[in-house]
Amino acid sequence: MPKRNAPGDVYAERYLAQRIARLREAKGMSYDGLASRMTQAGCPLNQSAIYKIERGDPPRRITVDELVAYSRVFGIPVEQLLIDPELDVDQEIVDALDEVRTYAAARANAEDRLIDAVERVRDMAEGSARAKRTLQDYLERTVVPGDYFKVLSALANTKGTKNG
Numbered sequence: 001m002p003k004r005n006a007p008g009d010v011y012a013e014r015y016l017a018q019r020i021a022r023l024r025e026a027k028g029m030s031y032d033g034l035a036s037r038m039t040q041a042g043c044p045l046n047q048s049a050i051y052k053i054e055r056g057d058p059p060r061r062i063t064v065d066e067l068v069a070y071s072r073v074f075g076i077p078v079e080q081l082l083i084d085p086e087l088d089v090d091q092e093i094v095d096a097l098d099e100v101r102t103y104a105a106a107r108a109n110a111e112d113r114l115i116d117a118v119e120r121v122r123d124m125a126e127g128s129a130r131a132k133r134t135l136q137d138y139l140e141r142t143v144v145p146g147d148y149f150k151v152l153s154a155l156a157n158t159k160g161t162k163n164g
Helices: 011-026 031-040 047-055 064-074 078-082 085-125 129-142 145-157
Strands: none
Touching: 011 031, 011 047, 011 064, 011 078, 011 085, 031 047, 031 064, 064 078, 085 129, 085 145
16 A cells, blocks of 8 residues: 655645635635535535635645635636735735726826816806806806815816916
8 A cells, every 4th residue: 555645735725725715705705605605516515624724724635626616616717726825915916006007197187187177167257247157057057066166166276287
């Protein structure tokens, strides 16, 4: 009878255990809820087994069937479940920073367009009593009270603020 290998430190299993814990928590699943989903995915697993897998102390081996079921339950490719979860955190940070940069650029563009529009309205209303009445009537008729004061404030405070 062949001799069993001594248990080693298998990084992929440790990463998988960490990933399972993070995904379960992120999706608001209880151990029981994840166990139920694993059963539905064709791999019956009780909540204590999931707890032992996540905890990793003592280590509990993960079968190929369990790996495939976790992949189905979480909608993540098997390969991605096996990589270091910290790499995912790094990518999430980069993705969030990209989103911040995109929104910051959109906000700056919107602010420039707002200033242009306000200055255009102010220029049209300047020196014309009729245009001023039209502006006042429009604001009273179409803008909710809180926004009314924001628009008036914008008209009063944006002159010369664009581009420096």
